[in-house]
Amino acid sequence: MPPIHTPTYHYDDPTLTAPTPGxxxxxxxxxxxxxxxxxxxxxxxxxxxxxxxxxxxxxxxxxxxxxxxxxxxxxxxxxxxxxxxxxxxxxxxxxxxxxxxxxxxxxxxxxxxxxxGTTSDEDPLVIVPCGAKKASARSPAGQLYVGTYHRLGLRAAAALTGPNSTRILSARYGLLPLHQLVDPYNLRLGQPGSVTAAQLRAQAEDQALLDHPNVVLFGGREYVELAQQVWPHAHTPLAGASGIGEQQQRLAMIAGTRRLN
Structure with a gap:
């Protein structure tokens, strides 16, 4: 049997001076x-x-x-x-x-x-999936989706990054900045006319996000797998969740953290 491991690292600086990361x-x-x-x-x-x-x-x-x-x-x-x-x-x-x-x-x-030297305090790019429940009229993307899951996703994104580094992955429109005006629609990912990986990649390139080094993907399997074709290195904090309920719990936990400026 392998020996029991006891961590040996200690930090006891009374000034709470931060070590250099890396x-x-x-x-x-x-x-x-x-x-x-x-x-x-x-x-x-x-x-x-x-x-x-x-x-x-x-x-x-x-x-x-x-x-x-x-x-x-x-x-x-x-x-x-x-x-x-x-x-x-x-x-x-x-x-x-x-x-x-x-x-x-x-x-x-x-x-x-x-x-x-590729990143320091650069905000992560956070991708939030769209939702089925929508406002009834043309709205900014950040206000169009009114479902609980999506709103939790936006709250979690706000805890990690700023609005300029948050995007909504829409089944119809693809990669949406929060301020972009869009019309309500009834389309699910994977249906004819929904956004493809090639379209998403082109949008990411147009928005200068294709080579972003720090990407966080929220959402279920279909949305994450689509976005991973553009950002294969992305972090997926909801991976392995047993269902929507556990995903919402994780989003709520992330949303409870305070964003660092």
């Missing part, structure tokens, strides 16, 4: 875990000791059984508990809002991109 910090911490939704079907995430951190994937060893596995960097985060605990001990219960600590919500992909 691959070196993750290796120093010595523990990573998968994001919500990436893990065993019984619930919970994977956690392990990083073996190698590449440009796209992280390989790590699960300490309780010695099994090695590889996950996309966008699906793995460094272990942040030592920093959160240190903050709580000094009366700071929202450490991520303090200067220098924005990376507490980063994935490994963000840390790798930081090292490469």
């Amino acid at each position: 691959r070196a910090l993750i290796e120093e911490i010595g523990l990573v875990e998968s994001v919500p939704g990436v893990g065993p079907t019984t619930g919970g995430g994977y956690i392990g000791v990083p073996i190698s951190i590449g440009p796209l994937h992280t390989r790590f060893r699960r300490p309780h059984n010695g099994i090695e596995m590889t996950l996309p960097n966008a699906d793995v985060t460094p272990w942040t508990a030592p920093f959160i605990v240190a903050g709580h001990a000094r009366g700071c219960f929202d450490l991520a809002s303090r200067p220098g600590w924005y990376w507490l919500r980063w994935t490994v992909a963000d840390h790798v991109a930081h090292d490469a």
